[in-house]
Amino acid sequence: MSRKEAGQDPVAAGARPLRRDAELNRRRILQAGREVFAARGLQATLNDVAHHAGLGVGTVYRKFPDKQALAEAVFTEELNQIAAAAYKALAEDDAFGALADFLEKALERAAHNRGLRELMRHHTFEDTALAQARREITTQCEGLVGRARAQGTLREGVTEADIAPIAAMIDAVMGLPGERPSESWRRYLAIILDGLRAHPEHTPLPAPGDAL
Amino acid sequence: MSRKEAGQDPVAAGARPLRRDAELNRRRILQAGREVFAARGLQATLNDVAHHAGLGVGTVYRKFPDKQALAEAVFTEELNQIAAAAYKALAEDDAFGALADFLEKALERAAHNRGLRELMRHHTFEDTALAQARREITTQCEGLVGRARAQGTLREGVTEADIAPIAAMIDAVMGLPGERPSESWRRYLAIILDGLRAHPEHTPLPAPGDAL
DNA sequence: ATGAAACGGATATGATGTATCCGCATCGTG
DNA sequence: CACGATGCGGATACATCATATCCGTTTCAT
Numbered sequence: 001m002s003r004k005e006a007g008q009d010p011v012a013a014g015a016r017p018l019r020r021d022a023e024l025n026r027r028r029i030l031q032a033g034r035e036v037f038a039a040r041g042l043q044a045t046l047n048d049v050a051h052h053a054g055l056g057v058g059t060v061y062r063k064f065p066d067k068q069a070l071a072e073a074v075f076t077e078e079l080n081q082i083a084a085a086a087y088k089a090l091a092e093d094d095a096f097g098a099l100a101d102f103l104e105k106a107l108e109r110a111a112h113n114r115g116l117r118e119l120m121r122h123h124t125f126e127d128t129a130l131a132q133a134r135r136e137i138t139t140q141c142e143g144l145v146g147r148a149r150a151q152g153t154l155r156e157g158v159t160e161a162d163i164a165p166i167a168a169m170i171d172a173v174m175g176l177p178g179e180r181p182s183e184s185w186r187r188y189l190a191i192i193l194d195g196l197r198a199h200p201e202h203t204p205l206p207a208p209g210d211a212l
Numbered sequence: 213m214s215r216k217e218a219g220q221d222p223v224a225a226g227a228r229p230l231r232r233d234a235e236l237n238r239r240r241i242l243q244a245g246r247e248v249f250a251a252r253g254l255q256a257t258l259n260d261v262a263h264h265a266g267l268g269v270g271t272v273y274r275k276f277p278d279k280q281a282l283a284e285a286v287f288t289e290e291l292n293q294i295a296a297a298a299y300k301a302l303a304e305d306d307a308f309g310a311l312a313d314f315l316e317k318a319l320e321r322a323a324h325n326r327g328l329r330e331l332m333r334h335h336t337f338e339d340t341a342l343a344q345a346r347r348e349i350t351t352q353c354e355g356l357v358g359r360a361r362a363q364g365t366l367r368e369g370v371t372e373a374d375i376a377p378i379a380a381m382i383d384a385v386m387g388l389p390g391e392r393p394s395e396s397w398r399r400y401l402a403i404i405l406d407g408l409r410a411h412p413e414h415t416p417l418p419a420p421g422d423a424l
Numbered sequence: 425a426t427g428a429a430a431c432g433g434a435t436a437t438g439a440t441g442t443a444t445c446c447g448c449a450t451c452g453t454g
Numbered sequence: 455c456a457c458g459a460t461g462c463g464g465a466t467a468c469a470t471c472a473t474a475t476c477c478g479t480t481t482c483a484t
Contacts, residue, residue, distance in 0.1 A: 019451060022461060045441060047464090056463035061443060124389050155403075165385050165400060172384030173377050177336050187419040188377060191367075194414055195407035202406055207399040231429060231482060257472060259433095268432030273474060431480070442469080449462070454455100 026063050028053045033074045037115030042071060044115075072128055075119055079133035082106050086140030095147035096154055100193050102144060103163075104186070107170050111185060117171050155198050157205045166192055238275050240265045245286045249327030254283060256327075284340055287331055291345035294318045298352030307359035308366055312405050314356060315375075316398070319382050323397060329383050350375075367410050369417045378404055 018026065032053035036044045046067050050060040064070040085105050092098035110117050125131050141163045148154035169192065173185045195202075230238065244265035248256045258279050262272040276282040297317050304310035322329050337343050353375045360366035381404065385397045407414075 019460060021451070025461085043441095046443085047441080050464090057442095058444080058446095058464065059462055062461075066442080121387075162399075165388060165396070168384045168388055169381035169400060172380045175333075176377060176380055182419075184377070184419045187374075187417050188381060190415075190417055191404060191407035193407070194411075195403035195405070199406075199411075199413075201411075203402075205399050205402055207394075207396045233482070234430060237430085255472095258474085259472080262433090269473095270433065270475080270477095271431055274430075278473080426484090427482105428484105429480105429482070432478095434476100436475080437473080439472090440470085442467105444467080445465100447463100449460105451458105451460070453458095 025053075025055060025059055028055065029060055029063055029070070030073060033070045037071060037074055038113040041114040042067075042118045046070065071115070071119070072130055075116060076129045076133055078109065078113065078116055079130060079137065082109060083133055083136040083140060086137055086144065090140060090143050090147070094153075095144065095151045096197065099144045099148050099154075102141075103166070103170075103193075104189060107167065107174075107185065107189065110167070110171060111174055117174065120167065120171065153198050155196050155202055155205070158196055162196075166196075237265075237267060237271055240267065241272055241275055241282070242285060245282045249283060249286055250325040253326040254279075254330045258282065283327070283331070284342055287328060288341045288345050290321065290325065290328055291342060291349065294321060295345055295348040295352060298349055298356065302352060302355050302359070306365070307356065307363045308409065311353075311356045311360050311366075314353075315378070315382075315405075316401060319379065319386075319397065319401065322379070322383060323386055329386065332379065332383065365410050367408050367414055367417070370408055374408075378408075 017023075029049065032049045032055075036049045036052050040048065046060050046064070047057050049070065050057045053060070060070075064073070082105075086102050089098040089102040092101070110120070119125075119130075123130075125134070138160065142160040145154065145158065145160045145163065149158070170185050170189050173188050229235075241261065244261045244267075248261045248264050252260065258272050258276070259269050261282065262269045265272070272282075276285070294317075298314050301310040301314040304313075322332070331337075331342075335342075337346070350372065354372040357366065357370065357372045357375070361370070382397050382401050385400050
């Protein structure tokens with residue numbers, strides 16, 4: 001609860017409103033954080049972010065106590081947008097198609113955001129607003145997967161628990177050596193999706209999802 | 213060419229044979245390197261390796277100028293064994309099955325060897341003996357893929373260049389949070405392989421392999 | 425026995441990221 | 455306008471950590 005307040009809506013509690021320039025700078029920092037984390041990943045320094053924002057380091061550290069605080073603010077937003085996309089997908093008729101489209105859209109975002117990818121990889125983020133957003137996405141995916149199964153277009157034995165590993169796999173392709181701006185991940189997503197479709201010749205899958 | 217000699221067969225050039233205890237220690241270090249790199253990855257310190265071998269740091273640094281030298285020795289061996297497996301696979305009748313089995317075998321090794329996984333991920337190793345071994349594997353894979361295509365069991369448009377990304381994808385699953393000793397990667401390999409089989413309903417793949 | 429070879433491991437070195445501190449600039453209210 | 459209060463800048467102290475060396479001690483081999 002100690003770090004939570006940083007960079008938050010100052011309406012709550014006894015926090016006074018920021019001076020106008022300070023508020024502007026806070027936005028600049030957020031924007032710089034988005035850009036820098038997307039381009040260089042989470043290992044980027046708050047000093048990097050500050051420089052990118054055209055501000056001094058001290059300014060950044062006053063608004064956000066540490067890198068994690070800023071990252072949390074930046075990526076909660078990103079995750080919420082993905083959750084929204086999943087929610088929208090639930091409305092489509094063809095459930096498998098909706099699932100496929102959602103995956104493509106979410107991964108599209110990841111493709112342009114190294115920081116987001118790193119975040120999804122490592123951080124089993126504890127409490128934080130991130131965890132909440134992530135849970136929301138999971139829930140929507142459950143719906144998506146459930147509907148596809150019900151429509152009989154999703155291969156027997158595939159569950160929501162498979163979604164994260166699949167995303168992780170595509171993410172791995174994005175991180176491959178020479179092809180930073182490449183689109184080749186779509187190729188592999190297509191292959192996986194074909195392996196995910198219900199099909200008479202598909203044999204039962206091994207290892208019932210002991211995945212997360 | 214400067215680091216090349218380290219830990220090598222001392223027969224060549226004017227190098228005198230090692231004292232018996234020294235030779236023994238060299239083996240101990242190699243073995244410790246295998247175990248430590250496999251368990252803790254490439255970021256393990258030569259100090260770690262030394263301790264694991266029950267030796268002092270200095271001893272390790274005398275035999276291997278730096279971590280890279282030791283890693284090269286350790287993993288060249290590993291890669292060569294994989295290359296051998298690929299070579300053997302070429303002899304089987306069912307080319308697709310052979311390819312699948314080879315992938316499973318190679319990934320099996322990776323599953324038990326975090327260092328190997330990290331090595332395949334990052335290092336576009338330059339010259340080194342590793343590069344040679346890796347090239348060998350690539351060559352064998354070309355054969356495997358070629359035969360499967362010829363037999364018509366491999367999906368249209370799949371090439372040798374797809375193998376590395378596929379391995380990378382499975383590797384990503386192995387690195388997932390809670391499931392260190394898990395076997396769930398086999399599940400995803402099965403899915404991908406099903407997406408890789410020749411099938412009338414498969415649509416053409418996007419993005420002709422601009423992968424490595 | 426004795427010189428050469430090898431060992432041990434404390435520690436110097438260097439690289440890197442984090443976060444503070446405080447003199448100076450800017451804001452905004454009276 | 456003027457004068458606190460608030461915010462800014464960024465050099466730098468601090469901490470962490472892997473790397474690699476050095477040399478007094480021990481072991482080998484003749």
